[in-house]
Amino acid sequence: MTETTAIGSEVELAAEQLTVGYGARAVLSAxxxxxxxxxxxxxxxxxxxxxxxxxxxxxxxxxPSDGTVLLRxxxxxSLRIRDIAQRMALLPQGPMAPEGMTVQELVARGxxxxxxxxxxxxxxxxxxxxxxxxxxGLTDLADRDVATLSGGQRQRAWIAMTLAQDTDLLLLDEPxxxxxxxxxxxxxxxxxxxxxxxxxxxxxxxxxxxxAARYADxxxxxxxxxxxxxxxxxxxxxxxxxxxxxDLEARLIVDPVAGSPLVIPVGQRYAQGxxxxxxxxxxxxxxx
Amino acid sequence: MTxxxxxxxxxxxxxxxxxxxxxxSGLLLACAAGLFLVAICAGSTWVEPAxxxxxxxxxxxxxxxxxxxxxxxxxxxxxxLAGAALGLSGALMQSAVRNPxxxxxxxxxxxxxxxxxxxxxxxxxxxxxxxxxxxxxxxALIGGxxxxxxxxxxxxxxxxxxxxxxLVGIGVGAALRGLIYAxxxxxxxxxxxxxxxxxxxxxSTESARIPLLLAAIALTLALGGGLxxxxxxxxxxxxxxxxxxVPVERLMLATLAxxxxxxxxxVCAAGxxxxxxxxxxxxxxxxAGGHRPPLICSAACGALLVLAADLVARTLFEGxxxxxxxxxxxxxxxxxxxxLSGMRSRT
Numbered sequence: 001m002t003e004t005t006a007i008g009s010e011v012e013l014a015a016e017q018l019t020v021g022y023g024a025r026a027v028l029s030a031x032x033x034x035x036x037x038x039x040x041x042x043x044x045x046x047x048x049x050x051x052x053x054x055x056x057x058x059x060x061x062x063x064p065s066d067g068t069v070l071l072r073x074x075x076x077x078s079l080r081i082r083d084i085a086q087r088m089a090l091l092p093q094g095p096m097a098p099e100g101m102t103v104q105e106l107v108a109r110g111x112x113x114x115x116x117x118x119x120x121x122x123x124x125x126x127x128x129x130x131x132x133x134x135x136x137g138l139t140d141l142a143d144r145d146v147a148t149l150s151g152g153q154r155q156r157a158w159i160a161m162t163l164a165q166d167t168d169l170l171l172l173d174e175p176x177x178x179x180x181x182x183x184x185x186x187x188x189x190x191x192x193x194x195x196x197x198x199x200x201x202x203x204x205x206x207x208x209x210x211x212a213a214r215y216a217d218x219x220x221x222x223x224x225x226x227x228x229x230x231x232x233x234x235x236x237x238x239x240x241x242x243x244x245x246x247d248l249e250a251r252l253i254v255d256p257v258a259g260s261p262l263v264i265p266v267g268q269r270y271a272q273g274x275x276x277x278x279x280x281x282x283x284x285x286x287x288x
Numbered sequence: 289m290t291x292x293x294x295x296x297x298x299x300x301x302x303x304x305x306x307x308x309x310x311x312x313s314g315l316l317l318a319c320a321a322g323l324f325l326v327a328i329c330a331g332s333t334w335v336e337p338a339x340x341x342x343x344x345x346x347x348x349x350x351x352x353x354x355x356x357x358x359x360x361x362x363x364x365x366x367x368x369l370a371g372a373a374l375g376l377s378g379a380l381m382q383s384a385v386r387n388p389x390x391x392x393x394x395x396x397x398x399x400x401x402x403x404x405x406x407x408x409x410x411x412x413x414x415x416x417x418x419x420x421x422x423x424x425x426x427x428a429l430i431g432g433x434x435x436x437x438x439x440x441x442x443x444x445x446x447x448x449x450x451x452x453x454x455l456v457g458i459g460v461g462a463a464l465r466g467l468i469y470a471x472x473x474x475x476x477x478x479x480x481x482x483x484x485x486x487x488x489x490x491x492s493t494e495s496a497r498i499p500l501l502l503a504a505i506a507l508t509l510a511l512g513g514g515l516x517x518x519x520x521x522x523x524x525x526x527x528x529x530x531x532x533x534v535p536v537e538r539l540m541l542a543t544l545a546x547x548x549x550x551x552x553x554x555v556c557a558a559g560x561x562x563x564x565x566x567x568x569x570x571x572x573x574x575x576a577g578g579h580r581p582p583l584i585c586s587a588a589c590g591a592l593l594v595l596a597a598d599l600v601a602r603t604l605f606e607g608x609x610x611x612x613x614x615x616x617x618x619x620x621x622x623x624x625x626x627x628l629s630g631m632r633s634r635t
Contacts, residue, residue, distance in 0.1 A: 015305075059530075059531065061527055061530055061531075081530070081533055081534070081535045082533040082535075083533075084533065085531065085532050085533025087535070089531060089532070090527075090530070090531035091528070091531060092525070092527035092528055095524065095525055095527070095528045096525055098386075098523040098524070098579040099579070100579065101523075101579055102444075104541065105579075106524075109520075109521055109524060109532060110532060112517065112518075112521045112534065113533035114533040115517060115534055117514065117517070118300075118301050118302075118303075119300060119301065119302055120295075120302050120303045120304045120517070121295045121297075121302050121303070121304045122297070122300070122302050123297070126295075158528075162531070165532060168322065171531075188621070275570055
């Protein structure tokens with residue numbers, strides 16, 4: 001499909017002085033951001049920080065009141081929506097397939113930007129859909145009604161649709177919402193494969209800090225409509241940042257499986273001065 | 289590819305043909321043609337179908353030609369075409385807002401057209417000083433379009449265009465119906481009676497309305513056919529459709545404008561025929577399958593519904609009951625049945 005590009009080789013998507021507001025209240029104010037090609041970038045931040053708004057503006061679902069979004073240097077407002085869709089796929093949060101639609105029919109919709117009245121179903125369309133089904137492990141479920149799938153399978157089917165779209169860049173708005181932990185991992189493993197095997201650039205909004213740190217090459221931390229920090233997870237995630245941005249007292253340890261930072265929240269129950277303070281350390285000593 | 293789909297390719301050109309909708313629309317169109325013929329045969333006296341076919345083919349006696357071409361055929365044709373236009377209008381609107389309960393009636397078109405018509409009958413409105421026979425359809429057309437425009441303007445600017453349209457449409461429709469009752473109270477008894485007859489569906493014999501209906505149907509089919517792929521993709525939801533390259537806002541506005549135009553022309557030609565635009569697309573979709581109402585099947589269903597209602601009104605009720613009353617009598621229960629079966633399949 002696409003050739004693998006070296007991480008950090010090029011700026012795939014950029015925001016310049018981006019300001020977005022619902023009415024008078026600005027959700028993003030004069031935000032600058034650069035997203036590297038070939039990497040998985042996760043946008044994290046507390047509720048209401050503007051991370052979904054940022055992703056939706058990058059995908060041209062929202063019009064900025066000021067500033068520009070550049071797709072490989074082209075202002076997206078100067079491109080036709082169909083041309084954008086040939087270069088950048090966008091999966092909204094919690095998408096719903098029409099009643100009775102099969103996995104195959106859903107994935108085939110991803111070919112929309114490559115089709116026209118005179119080119120409704122080319123051999124290439126069929127190939128891309130077959131490849132997308134195979135890569136997402138949905139070939140055997142192709143004729144199943146999307147509504148009958150598990151949450152993880154359903155999200156994989158939607159990602160397969162964006163895969164059939166055959167773009168270098170993929171924007172995912174909270175791909176793991178409503179999914180339990182095993183289905184979240186199932187979906188993120190797929191995202192990782194898109195990146196590793198196909199060299200796709202992925203930008204996703206994700207809530208879970210530990211999963212973000214584990215799967216992303218780069219984190220963008222949003223706070224009050226601004227980028228508070230950007231960089232590799234082990235550099236960005238610090239106890240200070242968690243206190244400043246998330247208003248959370250937490251300890252950091254190294255994820256014993258992935259080696260990425262693992263956030264351990266303290267919370268009132270185990271806070272300094274409470275009855276249970278130090279419980280974890282004592283238990284660890286006993287077990288150790 | 290998916291079962292029931294045939295893909296044809298020639299060089300870089302390719303097309304997809306879905307078998308079931310094609311077969312169903314063929315059958316429905318054949319039924320409509322048959323009922324069209326029967327509707328012309330039936331009347332104060334029964335005319336043999338062979339004779340009608342002979343006249344439609346250019347033969348027949350002078351008296352026979354007058355009876356069929358001047359008296360019976362225009363009324364039946366206006367009914368069939370208005371039904372088809374309403375079916376198309378409903379199919380487009382339901383596809384655009386992705387809601388099976390959307391119909392041009394809900395956007396205030398029927399009420400707006402009725403305000404125009406009642407104004408002509410009761411308050412003596414004349415469009416550009418034209419006589420009543422010309423002012424009536426014009427006032428209905430203007431009223432319908434104006435009401436729809438009002439609903440659009442009020443609904444603009446929000447993120448969920450479809451839902452806002454329906455809610456605002458219900459409000460505007462209610463206000464306009466209040467206006468209609470107020471006008472009926474003011475009017476003289478004779479005028480009010482005529483206005484009320486119009487409001488329950490009025491299939492006249494004025495053949496001048498036929499080309500207008502044909503033009504509206506042709507325009508709607510051309511636009512609907514051209515936008516077919518985008519409308520299918522829109523069924524994934526506005527945001528997902530945007531993501532795969534559908535210009536969502538433009539598509540919805542163009543589709544709704546076309547739907548409004550087709551409905552307004554139908555109402556102006558035949559009076560408000562309740563429930564046709566709401567029910568025909570859903571019946572068509574049940575028969576033809578798919579994820580949105582199929583256009584040609586919806587048109588055929590609309591034509592069939594109005595033809596049947598008019599036939600029953602003219603023969604069984606000898607014209608005492610208007611066609612619009614019958615479409616509502618048939619359409620209401622059909623709609624409830626659809627809703628109940630839909631609810632059952634979801635639980």
